[in-house]
Amino acid sequence: MTAPASTPARLQVRGLHKTFTLHLRDGLRLPVLQGVSLDVAAGECVALVGPSGQGKSTLMKCLHGSYGADGGEVLLQRDDGSTLDLCNATPQQVLQVRRREMAYVSQFLRVVPRVPALDVVAERRLHARADLADSAAADAALVEAREAARALLARLELPSGLWDLPPATFSGGEQQRVNIARGFIEPASLLLLDEPTASLDSARRRVVVELIEEAKARGAAVVGIFHDEEVRDAVATRSVNVRHLA
Ligand SMILES: Nc1ncnc2c1ncn2[C@@H]1O[C@H](COP(=O)(O)OP(=O)(O)OP(=O)(O)O)[C@@H](O)[C@H]1O
Ligand SMILES: [Mg+2]
Structure with a gap:
């Protein structure tokens, strides 16, 4: 599946499923993501919101390719115009995307x-x-x-x-500031931010807000988890609850 030419979403998540199996608890199955779908356009910042344990970080790790999914697609529109499904990509393809096009x-x-x-x-x-x-x-x-x-x-x-x-x-x-600098030094087209300002004071948080705004302005698609409401209000173009994405 590819994005329509007129509105090319940088990221398209389609029917994503992720269940954890807890082997230490007799194989108990914990369904966390049950058919999550989400589009993120270039220049947009989508904030993932919702109570603790709902699967925000899990979704983020699936977008990063560090968790495999049990079903669905995570379609990334690459800088060369091709589309890659991160759920079905080879480890080499994931590493290549992370090298330049995606920052976490x-x-x-x-x-x-x-x-x-x-x-x-x-x-x-x-x-x-x-x-x-x-x-x-x-x-x-x-x-x-x-x-x-x-x-x-x-x-x-x-x-x-x-x-x-x-x-x-x-x-x-x-x-955290070293981590942020590492994430922003290259102009990635997909930015994944999991609590990037959690340990920062308000002056430093403002710098991070500026960096995110600059990334959006150059056309990056941003997905973030921001428990700090001030930061979220400053950068998010919309907020979505992971549970309501299914
Ligand atoms: N690697 C894992 N193995 C087993 N269970 C996991 C794993 N990672 C997450 N979980 C479980 O999946 C659920 C969702 O976790 P997740 O970390 O995605 O939540 P979250 O929405 O990011 O919460 P928080 O706001 O507290 O960071 C939790 O119940 C958690 O215990
Ligand atoms: Mg989390």
Whole structure:
């Protein structure tokens, strides 16, 4: 299935089913997503709302391709105009989409030991532009990626004394700013945001709101979970309850 040419939704979720089987509880089955359908257009930010445990993060992980689905389709319109069903894509196709076209910002940073904060951010851009011709091109790309990472970390007001340190010992809010910088350094066409501002104070939350607005303005489709109502009201073009999507 492809989007009609006149209104090409960047993301089309169709009849998505996800059931968890709890092996430690005699195979108890927990149906979380039961036929979820949702369209997200370029430039739109859809906020997933609803009580705890309804499946917001589960839906987000299915969109990211980290959870397989039991049925349905997650159709992503790719930058080259083709459509990929993330539910039936190969791991290689999912990795390729994640490299450049999709960014996922979770509440917590997955810390890689010994990699300084600056490179945690810069690496994301390098991975997205991995097809570099030779080592001179790779060196130039590293310089440029670090420059972009510095600019973003400065904008998020991460103290510059931390940039060369691995984020393992950073506070929750400091780690979250590294995570946000990593998510926004490349202009992904699909942005998945799971509580991106949960550990931030109001000044830093405003910067994240600006970054999301800029992403929408350049045509990114955004799906987010924002428990902070002020942030949600500022960025969401609409809010949907996961239970009501079926
Ligand atoms: N990997 C998993 N294995 C088993 N059950 C899971 C798994 N992930 C989520 N669940 C269950 O699925 C349901 C939905 O969880 P999910 O994390 O998607 O909720 P949520 O809407 O994001 O909640 P919150 O607002 O608290 O973050 C919960 O009952 C949860 O226990
Ligand atoms: Mg959640």
